[in-house]
Amino acid sequence: QSALTQAASVSGSPGQSITISCTGTSSDVGSYNLVSWYQQHPGKAPKLMIYEVSKRPSGVSNRFSGSKSGNTASLTISGLQAEDEADYYCCSYAGSSPWVFGGGTKLTVL
Amino acid sequence: QITLKESGPTLVKPTQTLTLTCTFSGFSLSTSGVGVGWIRQPPGKALEWLALIYWDDDKRYSPSLKTRLTITKDTSKNQVVLTVTNMDPVDTATYYCAHSEVSGWYLDFWGQGTLVTVSS
Numbered sequence: 649q650s651a652l653t654q655a656a657s658v659s660g661s662p663g664q665s666i667t668i669s670c671t672g673t674s675s676d677v678g679s680y681n682l683v684s685w686y687q688q689h690p691g692k693a694p695k696l697m698i699y700e701v702s703k704r705p706s707g708v709s710n711r712f713s714g715s716k717s718g719n720t721a722s723l724t725i726s727g728l729q730a731e732d733e734a735d736y737y738c739c740s741y742a743g744s745s746p747w748v749f750g751g752g753t754k755l756t757v758l
Numbered sequence: 759q760i761t762l763k764e765s766g767p768t769l770v771k772p773t774q775t776l777t778l779t780c781t782f783s784g785f786s787l788s789t790s791g792v793g794v795g796w797i798r799q800p801p802g803k804a805l806e807w808l809a810l811i812y813w814d815d816d817k818r819y820s821p822s823l824k825t826r827l828t829i830t831k832d833t834s835k836n837q838v839v840l841t842v843t844n845m846d847p848v849d850t851a852t853y854y855c856a857h858s859e860v861s862g863w864y865l866d867f868w869g870q871g872t873l874v875t876v877s878s
Contacts, residue, residue: 651804684864686805693854693871694797694805699864737805741863745821747795747807 652750659756665726670738678719682741685723733757760784762869776842780855793858794838798851
């Protein structure tokens with residue numbers, strides 16, 4: 649069970665849109681529509697932003713959206729704001745060993 | 759309102775066994791479909807899932823750590839306990855517990871985490 653692959657960092661200017669990709673395999677991302685995304689600010693616990701590929705929990709801004717194609721899932725943040733600067737982790741259901749996380753992507757708002 | 763809080767030692771010596779307790783409120787671990795998981799994060803590194811216990815006492819473990827982990831629940835106390843044997847400095851991390859609805863396989867409520875340092 650290997651970690652999902654994410655770019656180490658991504659950046660964007662306020663108001664722009666950015667996309668963070670998460671690549672897995674046919675055993676995890678590719679087999680299940682059970683990808684979730686978590687936002688983590690420094691020193692804080694992760695926060696669920698997207699679940700089941702594209703669903704948003706109550707209270708999460710609609711600037712956050714998720715999608716999936718094949719073995720790759722994506723998180724898009726539109727209208728980038730300074731408060732979006734954080735680490736983002738993808739996570740996928742992986743069968744009998746339920747979860748595998750990505751390596752995390754650090755988002756910098758320029 | 760669902761809340762979870764981790765507790766346990768902040769410092770353990772190499773080879774010792776770590777015991778962490780997750781005390782929660784706002785849900786019952788006897789309710790069908792509910793689970794509690796443990797996740798850790800070494801300083802400056804990524805999240806790593808460790809273990810999960812279901813409402814029906816089914817348990818799952820990370821394959822890479824399976825031999826060292828044990829997860830149990832005490833429904834009457836609203837607690838989940840994780841033990842990690844043979845601790846090593848590489849196990850230094852913030853340990854989180856989190857609530858899961860297994861119908862969707864996501865972790866929707868997290869504890870604040872507890873930093874455990876392994877050092878002699």
